[in-house]
Amino acid sequence: MPNRLATATSPYLLQHAGNPVDWWEWGAEPFEEARRRNVPVLLSVGYAACHWCHVMAHESFEDEATAAYLNEHFVAIKVDREERPDVDAVYMQATTAMTGQGGWPMTVVLDHDGSPFFAGTYFPDQPRHGQPSFGQVLQALVDAWRDRGDDVRRVAGSVREHLAQVSAGSSTGGGVVARHLDAELLDGVVATLAGEFDARNGGFGGAPKFPPSMVLEFLHRHAARTRDERATVMLDATCEAMARGGLYDQLGGGFARYSVDAGWVVPHFEKMLYDNAQLLGLYARWGGPLGERVARETADFLLRELRTPEGGFASALDADSEGVEGRFYSWTPAQLAEVLTPEDAAWAAQVFEVTDAGTFEHGASTLQLLRDPEGPGEQRLRDVRAVLLAARETRVRPARDDKVVAAWNGLAISGLCAAGLLLEEPSYVAAAATAGELLASLHTVDGRLRRVSRDGVAGPHAAVLEDLGCVAAGYLALLQATGDAVWLERARVLLDDALARFRAVDGGFFDTGSDAEALVARPRDPSDNASPSGLSATVHALAEYAALTGSGRHRQAAEEALATVATLAERAPRFAGWSLAAAEATLEGPLEIAVVGPAGPDRDALAGRARRVPGAVVVVADGPREDVPLLVGRTAVDGRAAAYVCRRQVCERPVTDPADLP
Template sequence: MNRLKDATSPYLLQHADNPVEWFEWGEEAFAEARRRDVPLLISVGYSACHWCHVMAHESFEDEGTAALMNAHFVNVKVDREERPDVDAVYMAATQAMTGHGGWPMTVFATPGGHPFYTGTYFPRPQFQRLLAGVSNAWNGDRQAVLEQGSKIVEALTERAALPSGPVPTPDTLARAVRGLSESFDPVRGGFGGAPKFPPSMALEFLLRHAAAGAGARDGDGREGRTTVATATTMAERTLEAMARGGLYDQLGGGFARYSVDADWVVPHFEKMLYDNALLLRVYAHWWRATGSVLARRIALETADWLLAEMRTPEGGFASALDADSEGVEGKFYVWTPEEVREVLGEEDGAWAVSLFEVTGTFEHGTSVLQLLDDPDEAERFARVRSALLAARARRVRPGRDDKVVAAWNGLAVAALAETGALFDRPDLVAAARAAAVLLEEVHLDGDRLLRTSRDGRAGSNAGVLEDYADLAEGLLALYGVTGEVRWFHRAGALLETVLTRFADGSGGFFDTADDAERLFQRPQDPTDNATPSGQFAAAGALLSYAALTGSARHREAAEAALGTVTVLADKHARFAGWGLAVAQAAVSGPVEVAVVGPAGDPATAALHRAALLSPVPGLVVALGEPGAEEVPLLAGRGLVGGEPAAYVCRGFTCRMPVTTPAALKAELAGSGTSGEGSGTSGESA
């Protein structure tokens, strides 16, 4: 029988009516495989995955294919978003065996879970032949199959971990910029060719490097103006190209997962929480650094989209929107010229067809909307856009995976808190806080974090490293915006678990805790993928926490975790974007600002806002009333002449306090970003 009907994962529930006798991942499936003496067939995917749906329709809903699967295998369906650890170990095997990976991922394994044959999407005829072939091999040449599985596990287990180098330096960061420039597309933005994924973490690094300004040095000891200019160009060209192309939903806001072409025109239409949280933060930071009108618009539209489309009734944020509606990829989003004119009338319709490039860029004469230039007629544009959006709302909407993932909600908390503060949008800060409350109340079990929840009920899957690290990052950002000390303390507790349960003893971190379910390999990947790696995310949160507390233990752990960045900087910087961003913050200090003043006082608020508006890389802000002692950076700081004051520090060595936003801005501009000290005397905490 199919055992998915009681699953909490929306992806698993999509397969609950398949004729396949699916098991959830767990001991029951392994025991059944041992009892029947048959292999496991492990199918891994996620709810917004287009080709997962295709394989489901072709094979898993087909009675004949299901009969073959049921007769010869114990079939296990895995939601990779619920079980990233399971996904990681089998993806490593798939990539090692086939040279590539992707979803759906199809793995044949022994009853003990050791993989011996892997692949991704298989069309039904090929899949049926594969089922028969694997079954024949299992029954006819068992020893060879077992040896194959053992060799794969041995190779993966013995594969040397990515070596760690010294702590990144300004030279490391300049080399990374030059490395990124080698694959940069100067015409269309982004890196490499098709398909193009939004390089969120690399963009954050480039913005931080640009903000570091002339303090960055290149490898020859000259002023790093060349790499700073290069970083600025790469970041701004890519951010503008993504925002104006089809990757961005020009009507409703929000970014799709990736572009299938090199021009950012035709997206793979699924929308993921993690992409939009990361990009929201980057666009907000772009505005903070430059005042770009486009950056402001995209940041606020993306934030509004998150609240309108992704927020759950409990206050968290859903994982994804599907690419398909009515079984057709992109149907919800694309338009023909005739459809545009039908909604708008002939005159506005012709204008909109030209404005949005409705020229048959997708399939069957339809187009993905682009906005290559801002229209001169703002009122007309607003009216046209509103009418098209209202018409689109009457279409069948894509499905939504409404499970709440701790890590991705942590990214959303950070992005919404900072965006709300920068643009004076208290509703965004309130949404960030509500998500943090949900994660605190539902996902936390003592000092341990559960990865997912749905409908306000926690799942049973243990949090992995990225859950702890991204949530700690989000809570520290929320503390910096609100001054609520509870978030600072909660982040510290999460990081304590990171240090005690995930450390590998060599300066890095495993992706699972020391008491997590034992798989055939303990996953550990320090490189970024679609989201910051757990190791680099942990390094960032540890660095910020160290800056707020003066803790050498946390600072040293962050620096040790960044050793991998030095190894990746030259040739593989795209896979270390978040690590490079954190390293830029470490090289720059990070700068610390303690804002002390009565809560609700306009002068306190003005100083606080001036601090948050600074683009200094990795800057941390502590906010509290006079006499506050719970956050060490605030301890001993007081009013100056009865006025709220701001203290600019590095390594807990502070300049003289200032009492006006203009003076604080000047202090931050001169705070030093080269990693060589502030060059001024001041009080030492």
């Protein structure tokens, strides 16, 4: 019999609607119920594509005995972290503080005021590797609640105080700092990253390895500004290694969530929109034959596998199919031989590193493409890939989390605009514009942005800061890609909302609005993770809006917000990549380029060169326009297309030769 989650909009919650656990959605009611029964609250947080969330659900939440004990002694709440990032952020901060690590599934036990006194991640159904079973954990918590109430209250109070300090900025580097993200600091950051760089495999640190898209964007901009060879080496080696390894889907395009090994061979196979949206733009800007191919294939993957009927983009594809992680994507030599000629099967096994022993599990291999075949091998590779992709389409596909998240769609819009312009593929820009219209209409309710929608219905949850920042940046990308000034106004509305409701007194930002639901602490985390933090996303949009309009208020807000993360950026640059990328752009700009003149090859050449300038904002028009301030007064030069290059509203003489652009 379905539980309360049967009416949820989140695909993750719906996965648990048939559990024997008497789940509640997050809200005031379950806490009132816990208070009435005098039992603690068990909060379980995960997301639809989370492999270990599925494992724990199967082992424990689908088990009748475990569910009966849980129902008797707790009030159980299930939260989709992608739908409620505010709830997730607060309790992930608590989990990390209490255990030294975080992750999903996240299991937190709370008192009646929402203060946590126990936290962990995955718990097995049986004691394993020195870890207690989930049942043992539940029994110990019941004993503590019943017999050691003073200890419970002391721990809960201590954690609540810690969360309040973090929210105030004292634990994140979010307080006022004397130093800005200046050139000296940025040079020091590159030195720090060079010390953490894996020169053999690319990327940073050891296993597991996540694609450092935002750090790579910083390195791309830094290398362009300084010609620092260290930045170029780290950028090129990592982009190539990720694109050639098993992390990248060599048949269908798109990147998996992360690599479980240091060499990018075996991924955790879930595919997330936010990863692919960012990597799409990065590879398009990185360029070259490999970068352009990967960007095109990743854009095609987004349109083919993640686009929803409404024109938005779904959140993720699962890692599993038929209950086995990676089954959809991995191959054995025998499976190659089933669909290819003997000669092509042997050749494909060599080209894609498919071995008899296997590079993955059960004798299967992930596909890698460590070098591109030359000459006749290029066409042979295209033919073999087409056959293998068609054969793979007959397999049972991983499930899709089809909710549309505003922030990640904003990232997808930006990535598609970059790829569309740099690869000269108008269909990508058109898809971005359709997604933008969905956010501007369906996701905008009573003038305020909503976090998620599904099947054309907006969810009830208000946008958080990352939604406003990423969507505003996406709107500004659409302005630059289409020339339609409506996107400039839509971005302004979002940014003014961010400044009015999310800004902190020190110039930084909270992750939730001033009128949002009160939690045990107001979440505030300036560090980038898999996607940009709300602060870094908003800083990018503020700086670009200022460059396009000349608004000193928005530029000042961007600079003040960046100052609050200087300490974080200096000490842990891998968690501040997007702020660092913004700092590179704002150090001397961002560069403002207006390309004006009659449509044709000359204007296209100027625009194409301008769009290759890292971090620049670029607008293109037939002539001067009043609705885009950067275009006011801009005219062709002697009838020829011209580019006006400005920094902080100070402009150089217009140029007509692309070679004269920066």
